[in-house]
Amino acid sequence: MPPANCKEGDVATKYDWPAAADRSLIGKRISRTDGPDKVTGQAKYSYDRNLDGMLVAKIVSSPHAHARITKIDTRAAEGISGVRAVEIFNDVGAEIQWIGTEIVALAADTEEIARDAVAAVKVEYEVLPHLVKEEEVDKAGDRVKPAADKTTGDPDAAFGQAGAVHEGYYGLATITHCCHEPHGQVVDWTGDEIVVYASTQAVGRIGADLAKNLSADEAMGVVKPSDVRVITPVMGGGFGSKFAIDTWGIACAKLSKKTGKPVKLMLDRDQELMIAGGRPSDYGKIKVAAAKDGSLTAYESESWSTGGVTSRGAPPLPYVIEPPNTRIRHLNVSTNTGPARAWRAPNHPQAAVLTMCAYEDLAAKLGMDPLKLFKKNVGLTQRPEVYRAELDKAAQLMDWPAKWHPPGEGGSGHVKRGVGISMHTWGGRPHDSQCRVTIHPDGEVVAELGSQDLGSGTQTVIGIVAAETMGLPLSAVNVKIGDSNYPPSGPSGGSTTVGGVSSSTRRASVHALEQLKEAVAPSLGTTADQIEAGGGHLAVKGGSGKLSWKDACRKLGANSISETGKQPMRDGGKLADSGVGGVQMADVSVDTETGIVSMNKMVAVQDCGLIIDLKTADSQVYGALIQGICYALWEERIFDQATGIYLNADMEFYKLAGIGDIGELVVHMMTGVYDDRGVIGLGEPPVISPGAAISNAVANAIGVRVPTLPLTPDKVLAALEKKGGMA
């Protein structure tokens, strides 16, 4: 099968990835290099920084979803012994638009004193009318605004001529990021430099962000981006929610300036869930049509969602499989809820639910195995060959032909079993990145990038690329990331990191190695172009002369080699690409007496170009499946409309999967010819399909659609009742 999107006429360059037979590290299963630091507790996260004289700051939050501040009195709080400084986020007169909004931050000698201070701050509010729920869009009044309205082809005619038409209601609730390490940072502004130890996905960006915001406050003086240094060697999860310095980062810096001491300000768990995360909901009435043979002809949607007070855009509908006739209408509902942040694969999981569930229900109406319907329509996707191959592979790994049954025929007992499918796509282009590779005379190789490792294995990938290029073991490369003093590399979002850092590192390593070859060529009695690196040696091609890496580097005398590589680079070859497809299948059991859905198995088949480290790539997909199981079955931000209260801003009732909840997970990465496209990001794609695949599996099991995620027992039982009792 030809690699998808492989462009004709790509010119070979010295940077190109080594051929499969020549790879000793790339594509192998390699343990992450920061693993030992993490399992021993030695890895220092922002939350773990304990600097000399450091103060702890805590935040007073709004208890109201919508209100105006009428009075703030911090005198009692400031009178508490050990309270050192106060910073106001929102002053008297400010309109508060969601619960948890930051009002005041206080820095104190200890966390306990800071909490006393928070409790002693008196804030009075004029409470205003709120809307915190959006599913019943008819009740949203003038808070509803059109966000998209687009028609292609002639949907009305297509529906009129269709062999089968299905109309259904689907949706999924807003979920939050719930990063284990909450948002926050330690700021040390005790000297000329402002050092920010931030839990961030954007080491290279938030310094300038902070400088700009501080400069806007006269009391802070003029702060230049170069005055700020960001240090983040490890961070405890972001998932798209940690790109900005955020109000608490700015407040933390101001408190440090005011007190002349380092200040730690990490959000509390309830604040983390209320104000620092949120993936928009989506609900929609979907109408789909097909010919009698299952060829999809039309898709129509009337959908709505909330991203908080402001709009969050519209989901890409219809998703992956695009019939020729479509009508897409999307509404945005402004609610008094915490603002949306990018959540792995923004808008795609929602689009998958609003598309793939309708397609499977249409297949049911046609009396057709959905696998056949999806395969029949791969021509309506951007990469038919990839999806066809992936559907076949997934079906084999799931044993689909043996497991699928017509909807509702999931067994004779009260526990019904069913299977479902979903498909997804993502870009994953490389972000801009610079890498500096230094070879020291003692043989040390250092790769430096102002990048960050979110737990995706970025540090390991960089090491593998540098080591592979120089023919060294991975342990010979010292990878330094997570510091804005290193060459700039993009923020980690949208699956852009692996392509960016692997490309820049490859080029920097090629450049540095060229320099080393030049330096040792005279000793080997040849020219640089006749030297090859491998197995820890530099050797004359086809000859007998060779030097160990250490001996070769010794030839540098007192001078280190330091070379930079960039992504993008003109004439730098094609090391990375974008655009992938994936297929997932779920196998669930549904207890029709309790409504509980449990996972038996999930299969993920994923294309992502050349994989640098198969072990951490697999982990990304396993993790995505588990996060998908979470939002399919339990995760939901729950508000009470009467009070505007966020009911589950904690980890007891904001439910995530435990180790016993996930079933068997099977990951298959498409490799081989797919490698030819170069590196493509993987963080987003595999998290897109689980919701739709699991919903489809439940529908297959019980013969009725549970319309919205999460598929909680109450909704399962309600769907069964609507159907007329047990499946």
Added chain:
Amino acid sequence: MSSNKTKEGPEKTQQPKNDFSRRTFLQGVGVGTTAVGAGVLTTEAKADHHEAKVHGPGAVPITLTVNGKAHKVDLEPRVTLLDALRDRLDYTGAKKVCDRATCGSCTVMLDGKAVYACSILAIEGQGRDIQTVEGLASGDNLHAVQAHFVENDAQQCGFCTPGFVVACKAFLDHNPNPTMADVERGLSGNICRCGTYVGVRQAVLDAARELQGGRRGD
């Protein structure tokens, strides 16, 4: 901070070793001075234990034995064991995530049993053997659980990892030969956000085999 009336060393309340429970927790805590503000618990404690010692509310000097090393520290009785370890003693391996005994990221061992350090007071840790993730490896030699976590990539962002590692260690101490079902039941008290459970399950089974005398990876 006033030092107030109580300046005891280690707790003198009778506590069965290896039997940490809500009841013993409350006995040790004393009444009315804790951060655990649930009225029902306090009432129960009053009814059950008439000789509860009063600590604080100011800072009191205590000694905590962490990974075999004694540390003297002055802190208010309301300070949790987790905050004492992290903020006072710089044992930052245990993480503060939910801070409400739900997620397990703060797991340490107290007299050999896994506990949520966020929900135990530091003063309750006096006279007990506190083991944290920092104490598991000997030098560069990782404990079997740690080594198999690395091999199976049972970690991504790593923020739940130290708590998970300690929970796994304690689990294997008490269940040396677990089945997969045992692992899934016994480690249900730790939540990972990145989704590393596949690696964790395998790491625990591999570590069990190694600790039983099998070779790693066989």
